[in-house]
Structures are given as C-alpha cells and as structure tokens.
Amino acid sequence: MFQGASQINLDAKGRLAVPTRVRDSLTQGGTVPVVLTAHPDKCLLLYPSPAWEPVRAKVMAFPSLDPAFNPWKRLLVGFAEEIALDGAGRLLISPELRAFSGIDKRVMFVGQGSYYEIWDLERWQQQLDRLTAGGSPVLPPGMENFSL
C-alpha cells in the first residue's frame, strides 16, 4: 500500500529520484519495471508494471464504439510508458509526459494505494486549496457521515 507525500526536484535532464523508502516496494527489489501514464487531472500515475496490467486490460475492454470512452483510452493507454530505473534509482520522464502534466522541476510525489501520483508542485497546491479553502470543505454525496 503506497502512501505519503514527498517533494522532489527533477534534475536538468528530467530525471526524478524515487525516494529510497518506496523504491523497493515499487520495483520489488529492482526486479520489476514501472509504468508511467497520464491522468485527466494533469498529474502522472506510477505503477509497478505488474499492477498496471489489469488496469490496462480493464481500459482496453471499454466499448470501442461509445465515443465517451475513447478519450479515456487515448489518455491512459496512449501515454503509458514502461520505464526502468537507472542505477541511482531515478526514472526519466519523457518530454511528452512532462508537457502534459506541466512538470518542469519541482514535483510532489504522492502515494495513493496501488499507485503513486506525480504532480507539478504548483498544480498540487492549487488542487489542495480547492479542498481546504473557504472554511468548509466540500463533501461529496455519500460522505456526509464519514468518521475519521
């Protein structure tokens, strides 16, 4: 289970140093590559390769003739890249994924259960502000009686 947030700087070559604490759980000790893809909220998703497979299978099973599914398929499958970490545990983010997500240097690396999200730091704070600003957070239907 992935959780926890880390602020990370990309180097000049666009490489992201995965925090050591999560590195082994992501790559299962270096034996498994990772998959990086795009999310509609303009962040990137990072899966251990085996965990990505069933997700891709589900997306590919969307009905091809329903136009509403096609953008999702193009985004999730079209941007997916299998990447191996280098000797120092860094992953190289392609120019295409960097352009899509607005990532240039400062990013937030956020655990979300079965995957990690990678955000441009500024965009991350903007979407946080939407929840915490205004005094009263917005509660979606079904969450009114949620207890911490």
Place this chain on the structure above:
Amino acid sequence: MFQGASQINLDAKGRLAVPTRVRDSLTQGGTVPVVLTAHPDKCLLLYPSPAWEPVRAKVMAFPSLDPAFNPWKRLLVGFAEEIALDGAGRLLISPELRAFSGIDKRVMFVGQGSYYEIWDLERWQQQLDRLTAGGSPVLPPGMENFSL
C-alpha cells in the same frame, strides 16, 4: 479514548516529543508504530497504526472515477506516513506535513477520541476564536437541542 490538550515545542530538527502520559497508549508500550496524516482544517491527525487501517480502507473504497472524492483521498492517504518514535519518544514530522499544517515550533497536541490532532499553536487559537467570538457560538444543524 484520547483526550486532553498539551502545548509542545518542536526542536530545531522538527521532532515532537510525545507526552509521556499518552505515549504508551499510542504505541501500546512501544510495540506499534503511529500514523501521521493531514486534515482539511490544516491540522495533522495522529493514529496508532492499527486504528488507522480501517480509516484508510474506507477512503480507499471511494469510487476512483468520481472527481469529488479524489481530493479527499489525496489528502488523507497521500499525506499519511507511518512513523516510529525514536528512543526518546519523539516523532519526526516530515517537511511536507510541516509545510501543509503551518507547523514550525509551537504546537498544540489535542486528544480527539480515536486520534490526536496536532495544530500550529497560532492556528489553534484562531479556530478557537472563531467559535467563541461574537458572543454567540454558531450551532450546526442538529445540535440545537444538545445538552451538556
């Protein structure tokens, strides 16, 4: 059941000394780690690790494709960190959680039943003032007939 408020100072490294009183009940005598995460009110939540599990499970069960739930999952799961207390009973608060909550040195440590809340002292007093200012505290719906 956790209750009671303590004013605590963080040291220069961002370490918080958990009061001796509550230390054993939090860690069950040192056998169990704690989980620290974020709350929309810009305070931190501190759980004994076993008590956090069901909360995380409920959050993880939110529908992934409903955009209204995603910010909550990013906040509660994304900021969650499992931390072990050091030999002196202190817990290290990560720079990310300190930045989110505005905590730098003086904090208020408040029992809240199944968890503790950790507030920046200034922010704690501001939210107290919001309740007590103006002479008449605001009553949320359903609390009109509450008897102390």
Place this chain on the structure above:
DNA sequence: CTAGGAATTCCCAGTTTTTCCCACTTCCGC
C-alpha cells in the same frame, strides 16, 4: 558507404541529508 555530430544511457564520485545514539540539564517526587 562512411564519417561526423548529437542525443541518450550508464556509471562514478562529491556533497548533502538523514538517522541513530549519547550526554547533559531540568523538573518532579520522595
């Protein structure tokens, strides 16, 4: 077909950060 150039990948080493542990001081109880 060959040679030059550019981009990419892999690897090494310095520097910073983190983590763990020890010692001192202060506070409380006896």
Place this chain on the structure above:
DNA sequence: GCGGAAGTGGGAAAAACTGGGAATTCCTAG
C-alpha cells in the same frame, strides 16, 4: 536535598541525492 525520570540538544556515522562525465548508439549529411 537527593535521586530518578523525562525532556532537550548535539554530534558522528551512514545512506542517499545531485551532478557531471564518458562511452555508445543512432541519425544525418557528404
């Protein structure tokens, strides 16, 4: 006043991050 426990601060060892550099491969032009 004395003993003990708890809080506080600092320091040293280890690990990790950062940046650069060299070699290889791919592409392009002659």
